[in-house]
Amino acid sequence: MSSLQFDNISKVFPGVKALNGVSFEARPGQVMGLLGENGAGKSTLLKILGGQYKPDGGRLLIDGQERHFTSAGDAIAAGVAIIHQELQYVSELTVAENVLLGRLPTRMGFVDHKAARRLVAEQLAAIGVELDPAMRLSELSIAQRQMVEICKAVMQDAKVIAFDEPTSSLSHRETEILFRLVKRLRSEGRTLIYISHRLEELYELCDACTIFRDGRKIVTHEVMADVPRERLIADMVGRELQDIYDYRSRQHGPMRLEARGLHGERLPEPLSFAMRGGEVLGFFGLVGAGRSELMRLLYGADARRGGEVLLDGQPVAASSPADAIAAGIVLCPEDRKEQGILAHSSVAENINISCRRHGLLGGVFLRHGQEAQRADDFIKKLRIKTPSREQEIRLLSGGNQQKVILARWLAEPGLKVLILDEPTRGIDVGAKNEIYKIIHDVAASGCCVIVISSELPEVLGIADRLIVMRDGRISGELTRDTASETAALALALPDGISGVPAAPLH
Amino acid sequence: MTSPARALLKEHSMTLGYLLLFVVLSFSVENFFSSANIVGLLLSVAQIGMVACTMMLCLASRDFDLSVGSTIAFAGVLGAMVLERTGSVGLAIGGGLMAGALIGAGNGVLIAYLRVNALIATLATMLMVRGLAFIASQGQAVGIADEGFISFGDTAFFGLPLPIWMTAFCFLIFGVLLNHTVFGRNTLAIGGNPEAARLAGVRVERLRVWIFLLQGVVTALAGLILSARITSGQPNAATGFELDVISACVLGGVSLQGGKARIFGVVIGVLIMGTVENVMNLLNVDAFYQYLVRGLILLAAVLLDQLKTRGERRN
Amino acid sequence: MTSPARALLKEHSMTLGYLLLFVVLSFSVENFFSSANIVGLLLSVAQIGMVACTMMLCLASRDFDLSVGSTIAFAGVLGAMVLERTGSVGLAIGGGLMAGALIGAGNGVLIAYLRVNALIATLATMLMVRGLAFIASQGQAVGIADEGFISFGDTAFFGLPLPIWMTAFCFLIFGVLLNHTVFGRNTLAIGGNPEAARLAGVRVERLRVWIFLLQGVVTALAGLILSARITSGQPNAATGFELDVISACVLGGVSLQGGKARIFGVVIGVLIMGTVENVMNLLNVDAFYQYLVRGLILLAAVLLDQLKTRGERRN
Amino acid sequence: AEPVKIGFLVKQAEEPWFQDEWRFAEQAAKDKGFTLVKIGIPNGEKMMAAIDNLAAQKAAGFVICAPDVKLGVAVNRAAKRHNLKVMSVDDQLVDGAGKPIADIPHMGISGYEIGKQVGVGLLEEMKARGWKLDEVGVLRVAFDQLPTAKDRTMGAVDALKAAGVPVANIVDAPQAKTDTESAFNAANIAFTKNAKFKRWVAFGLNDEAALGAVRAGEGRGIKQDAMLAIGIGGSQTALNEFTKPTPTAFYGTVLISPKRHGYETAVAVFEWATQGKAPPPVTLTSGTLMTRKNQAELRKQMGL
Numbered sequence A: 001m002s003s004l005q006f007d008n009i010s011k012v013f014p015g016v017k018a019l020n021g022v023s024f025e026a027r028p029g030q031v032m033g034l035l036g037e038n039g040a041g042k043s044t045l046l047k048i049l050g051g052q053y054k055p056d057g058g059r060l061l062i063d064g065q066e067r068h069f070t071s072a073g074d075a076i077a078a079g080v081a082i083i084h085q086e087l088q089y090v091s092e093l094t095v096a097e098n099v100l101l102g103r104l105p106t107r108m109g110f111v112d113h114k115a116a117r118r119l120v121a122e123q124l125a126a127i128g129v130e131l132d133p134a135m136r137l138s139e140l141s142i143a144q145r146q147m148v149e150i151c152k153a154v155m156q157d158a159k160v161i162a163f164d165e166p167t168s169s170l171s172h173r174e175t176e177i178l179f180r181l182v183k184r185l186r187s188e189g190r191t192l193i194y195i196s197h198r199l200e201e202l203y204e205l206c207d208a209c210t211i212f213r214d215g216r217k218i219v220t221h222e223v224m225a226d227v228p229r230e231r232l233i234a235d236m237v238g239r240e241l242q243d244i245y246d247y248r249s250r251q252h253g254p255m256r257l258e259a260r261g262l263h264g265e266r267l268p269e270p271l272s273f274a275m276r277g278g279e280v281l282g283f284f285g286l287v288g289a290g291r292s293e294l295m296r297l298l299y300g301a302d303a304r305r306g307g308e309v310l311l312d313g314q315p316v317a318a319s320s321p322a323d324a325i326a327a328g329i330v331l332c333p334e335d336r337k338e339q340g341i342l343a344h345s346s347v348a349e350n351i352n353i354s355c356r357r358h359g360l361l362g363g364v365f366l367r368h369g370q371e372a373q374r375a376d377d378f379i380k381k382l383r384i385k386t387p388s389r390e391q392e393i394r395l396l397s398g399g400n401q402q403k404v405i406l407a408r409w410l411a412e413p414g415l416k417v418l419i420l421d422e423p424t425r426g427i428d429v430g431a432k433n434e435i436y437k438i439i440h441d442v443a444a445s446g447c448c449v450i451v452i453s454s455e456l457p458e459v460l461g462i463a464d465r466l467i468v469m470r471d472g473r474i475s476g477e478l479t480r481d482t483a484s485e486t487a488a489l490a491l492a493l494p495d496g497i498s499g500v501p502a503a504p505l506h
Numbered sequence B, C: 001m002t003s004p005a006r007a008l009l010k011e012h013s014m015t016l017g018y019l020l021l022f023v024v025l026s027f028s029v030e031n032f033f034s035s036a037n038i039v040g041l042l043l044s045v046a047q048i049g050m051v052a053c054t055m056m057l058c059l060a061s062r063d064f065d066l067s068v069g070s071t072i073a074f075a076g077v078l079g080a081m082v083l084e085r086t087g088s089v090g091l092a093i094g095g096g097l098m099a100g101a102l103i104g105a106g107n108g109v110l111i112a113y114l115r116v117n118a119l120i121a122t123l124a125t126m127l128m129v130r131g132l133a134f135i136a137s138q139g140q141a142v143g144i145a146d147e148g149f150i151s152f153g154d155t156a157f158f159g160l161p162l163p164i165w166m167t168a169f170c171f172l173i174f175g176v177l178l179n180h181t182v183f184g185r186n187t188l189a190i191g192g193n194p195e196a197a198r199l200a201g202v203r204v205e206r207l208r209v210w211i212f213l214l215q216g217v218v219t220a221l222a223g224l225i226l227s228a229r230i231t232s233g234q235p236n237a238a239t240g241f242e243l244d245v246i247s248a249c250v251l252g253g254v255s256l257q258g259g260k261a262r263i264f265g266v267v268i269g270v271l272i273m274g275t276v277e278n279v280m281n282l283l284n285v286d287a288f289y290q291y292l293v294r295g296l297i298l299l300a301a302v303l304l305d306q307l308k309t310r311g312e313r314r315n
Numbered sequence D: 001a002e003p004v005k006i007g008f009l010v011k012q013a014e015e016p017w018f019q020d021e022w023r024f025a026e027q028a029a030k031d032k033g034f035t036l037v038k039i040g041i042p043n044g045e046k047m048m049a050a051i052d053n054l055a056a057q058k059a060a061g062f063v064i065c066a067p068d069v070k071l072g073v074a075v076n077r078a079a080k081r082h083n084l085k086v087m088s089v090d091d092q093l094v095d096g097a098g099k100p101i102a103d104i105p106h107m108g109i110s111g112y113e114i115g116k117q118v119g120v121g122l123l124e125e126m127k128a129r130g131w132k133l134d135e136v137g138v139l140r141v142a143f144d145q146l147p148t149a150k151d152r153t154m155g156a157v158d159a160l161k162a163a164g165v166p167v168a169n170i171v172d173a174p175q176a177k178t179d180t181e182s183a184f185n186a187a188n189i190a191f192t193k194n195a196k197f198k199r200w201v202a203f204g205l206n207d208e209a210a211l212g213a214v215r216a217g218e219g220r221g222i223k224q225d226a227m228l229a230i231g232i233g234g235s236q237t238a239l240n241e242f243t244k245p246t247p248t249a250f251y252g253t254v255l256i257s258p259k260r261h262g263y264e265t266a267v268a269v270f271e272w273a274t275q276g277k278a279p280p281p282v283t284l285t286s287g288t289l290m291t292r293k294n295q296a297e298l299r300k301q302m303g304l
């Protein structure tokens, strides 16, 4: 099997030095973790490895041999497989076709659909994923699509496999599967690269790690287990960070938001919950538990079959997101790319799209100066890494895009209820810490904050109270004092399954 | 109803809808259900049908081709001219097809490699090719006298003229191509998500050029057959043809956003277009009202399809 | 070069290119740079220019409108008929605009609420509205005798006829609308990512209906002005107009994928279209070669633009 | 017995001229007791479909104005195949070599001759106004993609040339489409290029083309006293000009009779199919110059 070496790699985009003389090496049978703040250049490095970008300088060596990839096909042919941060699938094709895209088996010139399904079914089974290879990707949940992507990479039988934040849209069960898979691949002697912002994961999987900051390599630790957590964080963000959740208990106000009997197409039964002003309410559950569905109903994004929402005792006629926003309820959606960003618009535009209606000149014209100022303020406040507010948002790193969407809602002046669906997905520790601070600040100002997260430590760390969902139902509620990983998981997992190894708490 | 049965019904609702329409028309419209009329109907959509096969691929790969009408005209004119000069049917057909291939490949290169917007690129070729057809023929129709060539247009096998067989053959070929070859699956992939296809090692640019090239060849073939049927190459033939073909595809469920195509749907789309036209003429509908009816039918068909997909989503 | 200067240059490269072209033509083509010719050129693109303003919005929101040509004809015919019956200029204009608004709103409702594919929906209205124009006028041009109405077509201010002022005014209005209002920004947003826009509080459906409605009104206005210019409402006016307008927009950098639009670009796009036509006629280019040249110019313009964006990406 | 069906296929159903032809053919159908089937055939493909369609309806024969005269062989073959009687109207069908097809009887105008009438009409009025031939610009609104359009305008050109108009005075204004606006734009440019002429005569393939030239002239101050235009057809477009309170530069139009064309051809095919009475091989109808002055009486004469 092969070793992988980056030698003095550089890549410049207009206004951004994404990589600046990065060198390190990954060996066969090793999992090399890559860490770094959002925009540090991790994904860019993988895109160079995958033949998507040409480096502006430096060399890429596999088994000591210099490689120049001019297309993704070259990289695949050289035995490199990449699982990209932004999922790359074709929704109208089947699981089997997606997995074998570009390499469909043929018989006498015709696609051998049966063989394709069999091959993929075998591989899925080997990994431990239950999926029908004949289903179309459009019918699957994001997590399932992610598993398909992983299967695709594994099936290339590559010598070098790189994972770019593979767990960001997986929940517990799939994460387990993935971990097992990574360990197996390592034992087969492949060279693995693993990017994640979740330190627990890195500790569990990686043998060594390399830390990036601002496009530069800071350090490579050859033995991951020896490096203390604080050290990793300090290397990454360039400063010390104590408790990243930074929980502060607050005084809760009177009852503020009540959802009564919300009923929608994908929920088996009507759901209700209520919360006080100043409260941070966590929603936990496995993928597909129905948390997003519930919040979309509340927000007016999906058609309601029944139920009502009361805000400060007054019914909110939210039949569309616009109505909800007008009432002070905002939602930061889970699927950033599909539902969050206006890809070709600028950072400033993405921030101002909603709140600008308050500051119109004569009720009609935009105040460009004010909008620019607001954008700059948020870029500074949330440390959004962008060459300017005019940069197209799609050119930002994933984590920074997330911050821009968050800024969009924090800019709402009449904010009363802030719903965050997986807000820290793909966000670095430093930025997470900032987001948690913001969550607490917003709550402290008397707003309701709802946080959906599949990261158990996170919800436990920041929420005052936790609602757990399972199969479209609310399966239980935990207060901050009674909440623990085991308690939450017991409520989230299907009956009869227990003994799930809990990730170590910080 | 059991779920697979329902799925099947949904899958083929358009087909069933068309069959129903067909039966109703057979009973209500005089002369509709006669072999002469059915043959006439099929002949009237032969060209559209052939080109719809490749247009389906083109749309499925998220592209667009406005130049087909001009290509039909040019291939017909060229074929007729070659025939006039050389008297060789082989050369005439070869020349026409070659021209189609070149036009298609040109479109493909412009769009795939030079990244010109497909609408503009093919609008430009549409103009240029039409210009060439006029220039080559000096604006005059080029007559065809060769009986061998003309027989392509009207020789019948088992009661059906050759053009109908050719169209059926195209549907077969391209159906297989779409569903059972790597070419077809990759076409859907680059339409559904070009980036994903590229990252999976699909040679996106090359594939797109091939699709356009095929489209050019098939369109040229349609043009040659048309010229045989009307015994002349006409420089102003098939104006507006492109919109008819695209409509037939979209009626058949091919998505303009790429990534979705079903050959069966396209067959139905083509038949709907032809049937409407045919019945209106049988019923002697006033020319002005024909516009109205055609618009309404088009709307009705997509609305129906739309309601179906909506209902589906609800379930 | 400093970076902002370069950015500015890049931003306006199309404009600079056009200005260069203009200067070159002024020196090389006899009669080109004369006030009479410039006025004629501007008049010849007045209708296209007006409709391009709203088409820009339509494309920016990732929609498409093929019905504008028919709407021009229908509004003109209707205006002329109302004028004939009532003798009231106000009613004629009001009626025409109202019809345009209805057609536009109809398109909008079909597309936004009933979710019919925009190409098919507007193709259907294109057919139906053209049919209505023929039916209303019985296929005959409807004469206009009212001097007040006719004066809309030829009264001149500061040397420029009213239609040109109207077009300039449209560019101004829609430029402001696009860049300096929520309406414009939201239009770009729904074109860029409709789902994200909806979740960000944009009332997507309503906005789309408004865009089409505006398009209908402006198109009807263009139709009325045209009828004043040619002193009759002609049911077969402006065929093929839709493609001209869309081409002008795309030439001006409006993306068919939605989300991108610049009013300045559209102005340039419209001017390029008009200038090419104008110069070819001044140079006495043969009608058949005009097709060729028009295609080539179209290609050249987008290729140039394309190369520019590519160069940019390389840096 | 079922009534006999006779088809009437025209190349541009939207054109007023063909609407009129149809109207008169309909009249004939009523008078003689047959059924008329009207189908528009904008191109060769649609034409073939329409003939098949007629056969399916068991029609006995049809009258046709084909989208292109060279479609003659195809029309003939299709008619023979389905055993249909066929007669051409307006435009005479020819074979691949350009020779008129003898089997198909024809009634129509000669585009070239009509064009000549336009030229003669212009010459006469110029003379009446005392214009000097070498000082007048001649504007040919051209649409040479269409053979009949070329025939007509070249007929006019030839008539003018024969009378002594200098070739250098003849200016082409190619229109992009056959509507008024295209003619307007084309004429505008021609005026720009030839500012030296203070007086103009103009013509085109139809009334719409002539009208575009007139409006363009007015926009540049070339009004009724400095310009003369004659259209072809005698359509509503022309009549609208004549009803204006003050005369415009739209001086006249060569009126051709849709009545004879529509009525007589339909009857001829009907009688041919039912009584075996073959129509004469060629009947040419002539045009008449219609102006503001003689319009009422002329139209009455023609039964319009």
Ligand SMILES: Nc1ncnc2c1ncn2[C@@H]1O[C@H](COP(=O)(O)OP(=O)(O)OP(=O)(O)O)[C@@H](O)[C@H]1O
Residues within 6 Å of the ligand: A013, A014, A016, A017, A018, A036, A037, A038, A039, A040, A041, A042, A043, A044, A045, A085, A385, A386, A395, A396, A397, A398, A399, A400, A426, A428
């Ligand atoms: N195509 C591009 N054009 C311009 N800038 C880009 C492009 N791609 C990436 N960048 C910039 O390069 C820098 C590195 O981005 P990259 O995606 O590699 O970060 P990352 O480390 O993967 O971050 P994250 O953890 O948020 O995914 C960022 O500042 C980003 O904005």
Ligand SMILES: Nc1ncnc2c1ncn2[C@@H]1O[C@H](COP(=O)(O)OP(=O)(O)OP(=O)(O)O)[C@@H](O)[C@H]1O
Residues within 6 Å of the ligand: A139, A141, A142, A143, A171, A266, A285, A286, A287, A288, A289, A290, A291, A292, A293, A294, A334, A454
């Ligand atoms: N577009 C869709 N089409 C069909 N079913 C869907 C779709 N999106 C979600 N579902 C299903 O609806 C149910 C609830 O999904 P939802 O996204 O609300 O869950 P969640 O708890 O938020 O999980 P996640 O972590 O994936 O966001 C799941 O069974 C899911 O598979």
Ligand SMILES: O[C@@H]1[C@@H](O)[C@@H](O)CO[C@H]1O
Residues within 6 Å of the ligand: D015, D017, D090, D091, D148, D206, D233
């Ligand atoms: O095409 C013309 C038509 O416009 C009418 O003028 C009659 O003759 C035909 O040739």
Ligand SMILES: [Mg+2]
Residues within 6 Å of the ligand: A042, A043, A044, A085, A164, A397, A398
């Ligand atoms: Mg990344």
Ligand SMILES: [Mg+2]
Residues within 6 Å of the ligand: A288, A291, A292, A293, A334, A421
């Ligand atoms: Mg969710």
